[in-house]
Amino acid sequence: MSLFKIVFVFVLFAPVCLTLHQALKLDQLKTDLLSLLEVKEKPSVSRTRYQVPRYVIDLYRKQAFIDGFTKDGVAPGRTIRTFFRRPKDKRGPHKHLFTFNVTAIRKSEKVAHAELRIFKRRSRLKRCGYFEVTVSRLFRRWEKGSKKWKRKMEAIDSTLVKCRRVGEWMTFNVTTAVKYWAKYPSKNFGLWVSIRGHNAPPSDFHVATGGRKDPFLVEFGIDRAKLQKAKRVRVEEKSTKKKGKSSKEVDRNPTVDKKSADTSVHTRSRRSTSNLCKRHRLFVKFQDLTWDNWIIAPKGFSMYYCTGVCPEVIQKFFDPTNHAIIQNLLHHRYSKSVPAACCVPTKLHSITMLYFEKDGSIVLKEYGEMVASTCGCR
Numbered sequence: 454m455s456l457f458k459i460v461f462v463f464v465l466f467a468p469v470c471l472t473l474h475q476a477l478k479l480d481q482l483k484t485d486l487l488s489l490l491e492v493k494e495k496p497s498v499s500r501t502r503y504q505v506p507r508y509v510i511d512l513y514r515k516q517a518f519i520d521g522f523t524k525d526g527v528a529p530g531r532t533i534r535t536f537f538r539r540p541k542d543k544r545g546p547h548k549h550l551f552t553f554n555v556t557a558i559r560k561s562e563k564v565a566h567a568e569l570r571i572f573k574r575r576s577r578l579k580r581c582g583y584f585e586v587t588v589s590r591l592f593r594r595w596e597k598g599s600k601k602w603k604r605k606m607e608a609i610d611s612t613l614v615k616c617r618r619v620g621e622w623m624t625f626n627v628t629t630a631v632k633y634w635a636k637y638p639s640k641n642f643g644l645w646v647s648i649r650g651h652n653a654p655p656s657d658f659h660v661a662t663g664g665r666k667d668p669f670l671v672e673f674g675i676d677r678a679k680l681q682k683a684k685r686v687r688v689e690e691k692s693t694k695k696k697g698k699s700s701k702e703v704d705r706n707p708t709v710d711k712k713s714a715d716t717s718v719h720t721r722s723r724r725s726t727s728n729l730c731k732r733h734r735l736f737v738k739f740q741d742l743t744w745d746n747w748i749i750a751p752k753g754f755s756m757y758y759c760t761g762v763c764p765e766v767i768q769k770f771f772d773p774t775n776h777a778i779i780q781n782l783l784h785h786r787y788s789k790s791v792p793a794a795c796c797v798p799t800k801l802h803s804i805t806m807l808y809f810e811k812d813g814s815i816v817l818k819e820y821g822e823m824v825a826s827t828c829g830c831r
């Protein structure tokens with residue numbers, strides 16, 4: 454147990470030569486991890502993972518492999534947030550008012566898209582027509598029991614749905630409202646859902662509540678700074694890839710290729726020494742950190758760390774920089790006061806996490822440069 458903690462810290466925070474005695478306590482590790490994940494406090498969650506909407510799980514699977522490795526072609530810096538209605542709205546079953554507290558959206562995030570998803574239960578009527586469902590943004594606070602309260606609002610999206618249809622999800626584009634609320638949180642008075650019947654009585658329109666079919670709001674945000682950085686990195690990667698190094702190929706899809714990457718190092722090094730620079734696998738279960746109640750996916754970090762000796766003459770295989778080759782030669786042939794080359798990650802990969810925020814909303818977020826996909830001498 455304690456060994457993996459040490460190595461874990463080693464992998465995450467120090468891509469340089471480190472010795473194992475630089476260990477941190479478990480609490481310190483947790484604090485550091487939280488800050489790395491940009492989570493201010495470990496959330497105490499009331500909702501369980503079984504209440505996570507299917508749609509959100511599917512979004513996660515589309516973006517990441519089961520071990521959390523981000524699949525290729527996903528927008529870097531993207532954060533997807535899922536909000537649920539405030540509990541008090543649920544108690545009094547207000548058919549029309551839907552409020553979501555979206556203050557969890559950070560200032561650095563640009564709202565790219567947002568949608569309201571509600572599940573329409575099937576009708577009990579035998580013969581009926583259509584419902585026209587309109588979602589509007591309210592301009593003033595709803596007053597419970599007030600006769601004087603007048604709705605003032607702006608329609609933002611509407612959809613036609615067959616009355617008889619078996620239960621189904623309905624999606625409304627509420628981007629303009631969420632953009633507005635992210636900017637002016639005090640003006641968030643919620644959404645108003647109104648129903649018009651076309652050969653169907655509006656009273657027959659029912660929205661499912663509770664469990665996985667509870668109405669929710671999904672917001673797709675882009676972190677501006679990270680997007681810029683990722684664009685730069687991608688351009689740099691392209692220019693190096695053109696040189697056609699075969700060692701670069703293995704990290705395209707680390708989940709599939711990790712075995713071959715490990716074994717190829719292994720077989721080549723078996724004859725001489727087994728302690729040559731290579732990648733090792735390490736799995737850290739969130740259960741061991743008692744984090745499995747708020748981290749929905751993945752089940753843990755599949756970490757890879759680089760350790761081992763860089764040989765006196767560093768072969769191409771270790772993907773060295775010219776600087777590393779020279780420094781290493783100086784170390785071996787001239788003076789031990791010049792440090793030897795280090796076995797470090799030469800390529801890092803992102804992981805995608807799905808977890809609860811403190812306010813009960815769900816975050817799907819990509820974290821860049823979290824795992825080593827190749828090791829080399831630098």
Ligand SMILES: *[C@@H]1O[C@H](CO)[C@@H](O)[C@H](O)[C@H]1NC(C)=O
Binds near residue numbers: 626627629
């Ligand atoms: C959602 O609505 C906004 C504002 O009306 C619009 O710009 C955007 O294209 C819409 N998105 C989709 C996916 O329909």
Ligand SMILES: *[C@@H]1O[C@H](CO)[C@@H](O)[C@H](O)[C@H]1NC(C)=O
Binds near residue numbers: 554555556812
């Ligand atoms: C919205 O959530 C934030 C953070 O959880 C909280 O501080 C704030 O009071 C909430 N706003 C409302 C109107 O409930």
